[in-house]
Amino acid sequence: MQIFKICSKAVWEQIQHLTSWQGSPHDLRDGFIHFSTASQLEGTIQKHYAGQTDLMLLAIEGDTLGAALRWEPSRGGDLFPHLYGALPIASIISVESLD
Numbered sequence: 001m002q003i004f005k006i007c008s009k010a011v012w013e014q015i016q017h018l019t020s021w022q023g024s025p026h027d028l029r030d031g032f033i034h035f036s037t038a039s040q041l042e043g044t045i046q047k048h049y050a051g052q053t054d055l056m057l058l059a060i061e062g063d064t065l066g067a068a069l070r071w072e073p074s075r076g077g078d079l080f081p082h083l084y085g086a087l088p089i090a091s092i093i094s095v096e097s098l099d
Contacts, residue, residue: 002093003062003069004034004080006044009054012095020078020086032070035060035081045098055098064091 007015007024015021023033035042041057049055062069068085 001037001062003037003060004041005033005035005058005060005087006041006049006098007056007058009056009097012056012058016095018089020088022086023083025072031084033083033085035062035083035089037081040048040075040078040080047075053099057096057098058092059094059096060087060091061093064088 020031022028027033039051045055062081065083065088068083070082070084071079072082074080
């Protein structure tokens with residue numbers, strides 16, 4: 001199943017040549033990397049990225065993340081994908097601009 005991470009263009013430019021990424025400051029604070037499903041993206045953008053520009057959408061093949069990927073209740077009781085560990089950059093299958 002594909003899951004999605006939103007980040008700034010600047011962050012994408014910094015991490016795309018790494019082998020793995022520990023996540024944003026928000027992710028580090030919470031102890032896991034936050035992702036959304038396709039159906040959760042609009043709500044995530046509205047809640048956390050409203051008015052921001054230069055955003056990138058990273059699509060990740062969630063099945064490759066193993067047991068470190070957990071589905072946990074969050075906004076509205078929906079189960080959101082959370083990665084407890086670093087994101088392997090190789091698991092990113094596509095990147096597109098949200099502008």
